[in-house]
Amino acid sequence: MVRIGLDQVVAVVNDIPALPQIMIRVMKLTEDPDSTVQDINNVITQDQALTARVLRLANSAYYGFPRRINTVTEATVLLGFQTIRSIVLAASVNDLLSKEVSGYALAPGELWRHSQATAITARYLARVLKMKNADQVYTAGLLHDIGKVVLNHYLEENYHEVTDKVETEKISFLQAESEVLAFDHAMVGAKVADKWNLPPELVEAIAFHHAPEKAELNPLLTAVVHVADAMVMMMGIGLGVDGLAYPLSQPALDRLGLSPADIERMIAGLTDILADENSFLL
Ligand SMILES: [Fe+2]
Ligand SMILES: [Fe+2]
Incomplete structure (x- = not known):
């Protein structure tokens, strides 16, 4: 039994790097109605690597522009402030999510792939369901498992204890995780998002x-992220040690008005989009 205390979790969350300065500035600018496309361009293009990643994502099959987007200015005009913001966030957390997460048996790049696939799937669902805030949905999908990066350290030597519990006690991975560690990755991930002032x-x-079903502020957003995560697990993207050891929530499916047949159809519709490496190899 490893059981870590709240102070240890707080210490580890404190070790999580702050959002890059550029991301914070982009967040401020995109919230300010007086900002111009030029303001946003000036901030992003200060960082060449970030600029390259943003352009690669903007040109991915997911956004589906018929011709090449060559500059950040063009990307901002064509995609809009909210979408540019969510793309810059993806480019900013790429390194953090790309590390090996051995406590969950995720090879380097696997958590990133899982996170980005969930973000794309969630935004796709948001579009199908005609939700207003598709970019917020994307961001929630992108960061949903970020707590794994923090808990990784504690789970590394003990994940067999968690998986054994799932096996023998027939409980969900999340429950086993919190019984062994006293914390689960969802709780810890929320602390990271809070630290980042999201x-x-x-x-x-x-x-x-x-x-x-526990969400109160925005049950629809939470339901979309849950279903998108489940779809990505069904597709086998970034399964890791926890794999399919989570129940799919029927109330969440009901909230979205989706049947199992709808889910299957949407998975088929996403195959081409998720096959485009421009979304993943940043
Ligand atoms: Fe998760
Ligand atoms: Fe997940």
């Missing part, structure tokens, strides 16, 4: 991505 609805969606 909106409370987003913090909630991360906290309850495995228990969407």
